[in-house]
Amino acid sequence: MTAAAAAAAGAGGTGPAGPADAVPPGRAARLDVQVRVPTRDVHLAVAPRPGRITAVIGPNGAGKSTLLGAISGAVPARGSVAVEGREILALPAHRRGVSHLRQDPVLFEHLSVLENVAFGPRAAGRGRSAAHRRARALLEEVGAAELAPRRPREISGGQAQRVAIARALASDPSLVLLDEPFAALDAEASTHLRALCARMLQGRTVLLVTHDLLDVLVLADDVLVLEGGRIAQAGERSAVLARPRTGYAAHLLGKELLPGTVEEVAGDRAVLRTRDHGRLVAGSAEAGLRAGGEALVLLDPAAVRLEHRGEAGAVPADPAPRRDAPTGADVATTHDVVIESLDRVGAGIIVRGGGLAAQIAPERAIAERLGIGSTVRMILDPVRSAIYPGGDERDPAPSPRPHPDRAPRGRDRRGA
Amino acid sequence: MSARTAPPLPLGVGALGVIAAASIVLPLAAIVLQVPWEGATGLLFSPASLQALRLSLLTAACAAAVCLGLGLPLALLLARTRFPGREVLRAMVLVPLVLPPVVSGIALLMTVGRRGLLGPLLEQADARIVFTTAAVVIAQVFVSLPFTVLTLESALVSAGTVPEQVAASLGARPSTVLARITLPRLAPAIVTGTVLAFARSLGEFGATLTFAGSMPGVTRTLPLEIYLARESDPDSAAVLSLLLVLVAILVVLLAYARRGAPGRTQEEAR
Numbered sequence: 249m250t251a252a253a254a255a256a257a258g259a260g261g262t263g264p265a266g267p268a269d270a271v272p273p274g275r276a277a278r279l280d281v282q283v284r285v286p287t288r289d290v291h292l293a294v295a296p297r298p299g300r301i302t303a304v305i306g307p308n309g310a311g312k313s314t315l316l317g318a319i320s321g322a323v324p325a326r327g328s329v330a331v332e333g334r335e336i337l338a339l340p341a342h343r344r345g346v347s348h349l350r351q352d353p354v355l356f357e358h359l360s361v362l363e364n365v366a367f368g369p370r371a372a373g374r375g376r377s378a379a380h381r382r383a384r385a386l387l388e389e390v391g392a393a394e395l396a397p398r399r400p401r402e403i404s405g406g407q408a409q410r411v412a413i414a415r416a417l418a419s420d421p422s423l424v425l426l427d428e429p430f431a432a433l434d435a436e437a438s439t440h441l442r443a444l445c446a447r448m449l450q451g452r453t454v455l456l457v458t459h460d461l462l463d464v465l466v467l468a469d470d471v472l473v474l475e476g477g478r479i480a481q482a483g484e485r486s487a488v489l490a491r492p493r494t495g496y497a498a499h500l501l502g503k504e505l506l507p508g509t510v511e512e513v514a515g516d517r518a519v520l521r522t523r524d525h526g527r528l529v530a531g532s533a534e535a536g537l538r539a540g541g542e543a544l545v546l547l548d549p550a551a552v553r554l555e556h557r558g559e560a561g562a563v564p565a566d567p568a569p570r571r572d573a574p575t576g577a578d579v580a581t582t583h584d585v586v587i588e589s590l591d592r593v594g595a596g597i598i599v600r601g602g603g604l605a606a607q608i609a610p611e612r613a614i615a616e617r618l619g620i621g622s623t624v625r626m627i628l629d630p631v632r633s634a635i636y637p638g639g640d641e642r643d644p645a646p647s648p649r650p651h652p653d654r655a656p657r658g659r660d661r662r663g664a
Numbered sequence: 665m666s667a668r669t670a671p672p673l674p675l676g677v678g679a680l681g682v683i684a685a686a687s688i689v690l691p692l693a694a695i696v697l698q699v700p701w702e703g704a705t706g707l708l709f710s711p712a713s714l715q716a717l718r719l720s721l722l723t724a725a726c727a728a729a730v731c732l733g734l735g736l737p738l739a740l741l742l743a744r745t746r747f748p749g750r751e752v753l754r755a756m757v758l759v760p761l762v763l764p765p766v767v768s769g770i771a772l773l774m775t776v777g778r779r780g781l782l783g784p785l786l787e788q789a790d791a792r793i794v795f796t797t798a799a800v801v802i803a804q805v806f807v808s809l810p811f812t813v814l815t816l817e818s819a820l821v822s823a824g825t826v827p828e829q830v831a832a833s834l835g836a837r838p839s840t841v842l843a844r845i846t847l848p849r850l851a852p853a854i855v856t857g858t859v860l861a862f863a864r865s866l867g868e869f870g871a872t873l874t875f876a877g878s879m880p881g882v883t884r885t886l887p888l889e890i891y892l893a894r895e896s897d898p899d900s901a902a903v904l905s906l907l908l909v910l911v912a913i914l915v916v917l918l919a920y921a922r923r924g925a926p927g928r929t930q931e932e933a934r
Contacts, residue, residue: 320833341832342841348833354826358848367844371836419834 276300277422277453283318283327283337290314290325290477296470301454303468303485307496310474312457316425319455320348331422342371347421351428353412355400361411362387362396368419386414390444406437410444417448424449426456430463442466461500464489473497491534491636493544502593504547504605507638513537518635519580520545525603530580531633544638549598551632552606556616557584557623581630587622599624692909699906700899707900708907715881716889717907720866723797723885727804728862734805735812735857740846742813743820754817761810768806769874776802799876800883804865811864812857819853820846856919863915867908 276299284291290311296302304312317323321341329337336344355364365383370376387393390410395403403411409429416424429445430438446467456467464471464485471488473481473496481493492498498505506529508522518533520543531545585602592598596607599618604626608618618624700707707713741747742754760768774780776793786793793799831845832838847854869887876883878892886904893901 322829322833340838341829342835342837344833345835346833348830350830352826354830356827356831356845356849358851367831367836368834371831371834371840371844415834 276451277331278333279319279423279453280328280330280333281315281319283315283325283329285311285314285318285323285325285477288314288323288477290318292474292477292479294472294479294482296453296455296472298453299451300469301449301452301456301467302470302472303464304455304457304472304474305459305464305497305500306474306480306494310496311477312474313427314477315474316348316427316455316457319423320344320346320425322348345420345422346425347416347419347423348425349412349416349427349429351431353400353405353408355408355411355415357400359400360396361392361398361400361403364400364411365415365418368415372419382418383414386418387411389448390414404437406433406441409433409437409441413441413445413448422453424452424454426454426458428458428460429456430460431458438462459500464500471497491634492546493638498546502549502598502607504549504600506545506547506603508543508545510537510539510541510543510635512539517630518543520635522603527583527603528580529628529633529635530630531628531635532631534634534636536637537635542638543635546634546636547605547628548632549593549605549607550596551629552604553627553629554599554606554608555625555627556618557625581628583626583628585624585626587618587620587624589620590618601626604628695902695906695909699902703899704903704906707897707903710900712880712889712893713886713900713904716884716886716904719797719800719881719884720886723800723804724862724865724868726801727808727865728858730801730805731809731812731861731865732854732858735809735861736816736854738809739813739816739820740842743817744825757810757813759810760807763807765807765868765870766874769803769871772799772803772806772871772875794875795877795879795883797876797882800868800872800885803871803875804868807868807871808861808864811860815857815860816850816853819850823849859915859919863912863919866911 278298279294279296281292281294288311292311292315294315304315306312314323314325318325318327318337319329321339321344325337327337328335331345336346355361356367359367362380362383365386366376366379369379369382374382384393384396387396390413392407392410392414395407395411400408400411409432413429426445430441433441442463443466449467455472456463458464468485470483471481471485472479473488473492473494475494475496481488481497488497489501492501492503492505495505506520506522506524506527508520508529511519511521511528513533516533517530518537519528519530521528522545529545529547537543583602583604585604587599587601589600590597590613591600593607595610597610597613598605598607599613601624606624606626612618738757742750742757763771773794776782776786776799778787778794793802827845827849828841831841836844866885867887868885869891872883872885873888878884878888884892886908890901890904890908893904
């Protein structure tokens with residue numbers, strides 16, 4: 249954690265109060281996590297900024313839910329989890345003061361909506377009427393006051409998740425964990441709930457696991473990218489999204505990330521040789537590049553021009569046709585590739601081949617009969633392909649290299 | 665519900681199925697049809713019958729209560745904890761279900777009889793169990809407990825622990841989670857498990873006779889009374905049998921006919 253972030257924690261009282269009083273409601277708790285879950289090969293050291301929402305992203309199996317489980321107590325872990333300096337890892341889940349909201353709202357079916365929300369306050373020892381008052385206030389806040397007397401099975405999924413949010417906040421958690429809270433909802437319900445969360449979670453320390461770019465854009469202040477049980481990148485949202493260091497984060501933005509080595513740097517231009525296909529790619533050079541060093545090129549498929557060259561079947565099968573290969577200055581911007589896959593992104597289609605990608609309109613794919621096996625020429629726009637140092641870059645695949653237990657990438661947090 | 669879409673079965677299956685159904689329904693129907701209806705009430709309310717009936721209801725209710733009180737903790741241990749020997753214990757719980765009742769009676773004699781495993785201990789405490797009403801209840805608990813434990817355990821397993829985890833994350837301590845989440849969710853299984861234990865206890869015969877004997881008013885329950893009456897007064901035996909058949913049907917309806925009864929969730933869990 250940076251000094252600025254520590255200061256943002258404000259007047260965080262760390263008095264030895266009971267678990268329910270450790271952090272007053274809505275207070276931005278300072279969280280310091282250094283956990284190991286050897287059975288899942290997860291080693292993470294995380295110190296999210298207090299009072300901010302940190303999105304935790306990464307491919308399946310990266311350790312996102314394991315991280316939340318270790319903090320909430322659902323997953324046994326070793327190491328340390330400190331909230332406001334108070335060690336909670338050895339405590340049972342009910343004494344941690346950590347609310348864990350899941351994709352499935354898991355309302356208690358045998359209790360009314362009101363009693364569901366009042367459950368936390370009552371468990372904390374509040375009287376029935378005081379707990380009900382608090383529950384009504386929270387239901388009001390999430391816009392579900394009229395649902396109070398209903399049973400969970402009588403309300404919709406979106407309403408249930410609203411109630412779950414109210415219930416999670418009713419117990420005055422010092423920390424809120426969200427695990428893909430909107431993934432099971434339709435678009436309209438999730439839009440409403442996202443806005444609701446943005447309002448309700450303001451000023452709280454929140455970890456939000458998601459696969460949805462919208463969650464990151466609407467809710468997150470910071471982004472933590474996990475890969476293979478380790479931190480791949482961490483920092484302010486704008487910094488992480490502008491210069492992703494993992495294929496996963498790049499794909500979340502509809503971009504392609506190609507690792508490689510710098511071939512040459514000339515002013516604001518650089519040429520990189522990709523690691524996977526040995527392709528030369530020109531782009532705009534960012535500070536810190538040096539010839540021979542490791543770097544990443546962030547490719548915007550929407551900025552790649554595509555020309556249909558025919559069917560691979562029509563010419564001798566050749567995975568990387570060189571007959572007609574571009575020469576001279578074009579060598580780093582023009583590439584002939586065979587399409588290997590098509591993907592949908594928004595209203596467009598991303599065609600991939602030879603490690604490159606281009607975005608086209610679906611109508612064009614139909615009109616030109618573009619499909620897997622088609623040979624295309626991709627012409628990159630160097631101005632819209634950023635090349636930045638990637639020396640720190642880990643393997644996109646789970647790293648076989650040994651990793652220190654505590655390896656937050658402070659470098660990425662410098663801007664925070 | 666899937667009957668409409670299920671592919672047709674070979675003809676032989678139907679025929680055998682009818683035979684199977686008949687072998688269950690026919691004897692039940694026989695009792696109803698063969699009972700000497702004239703004077704049935706007189707036989708039913710004879711002092712000996714009433715005494716046996718009262719004792720049966722009393723002991724079966726006690727046994728059902730004990731089964732619930734002890735079966736619930738055991739079911740929770742089996743379903744929600746991991747300890748060495750858990751699988752073995754789980755299998756052992758099933759044994760009384762398949763044991764001949766007379767063997768159960770002998771096993772109990774060997775446990776709390778005068779020369780039994782705990783005999784010296786009980787003698788010291790000056791507690792005599794064998795051939796008392798308490799022995800009837802013990803015999804009934806021994807044979808009925810598996811029904812309660814199995815019903816509750818499978819309901820616990822199929823219910824999962826996610827609501828409990830959520831309750832804990834909301835700050836509920838284990839006793840609160842048990843009282844406010846686990847038990848209410850388990851209510852249908854608790855009813856079923858208790859009713860089944862009551863029914864099995866009501867019908868207990870072999871273990872009771874072996875372990876508790878057949879003293880009128882003390883250990884002679886309804887099934888024993890029926891067995892003894894069979895020789896001296898067959899009509900009375902038939903009427904009392906009908907009574908137990910009706911109780912059995914009532915119990916089955918109570919335990920399984922309700923929607924969402926654990927009988928269904930057990931099936932789904934498999």
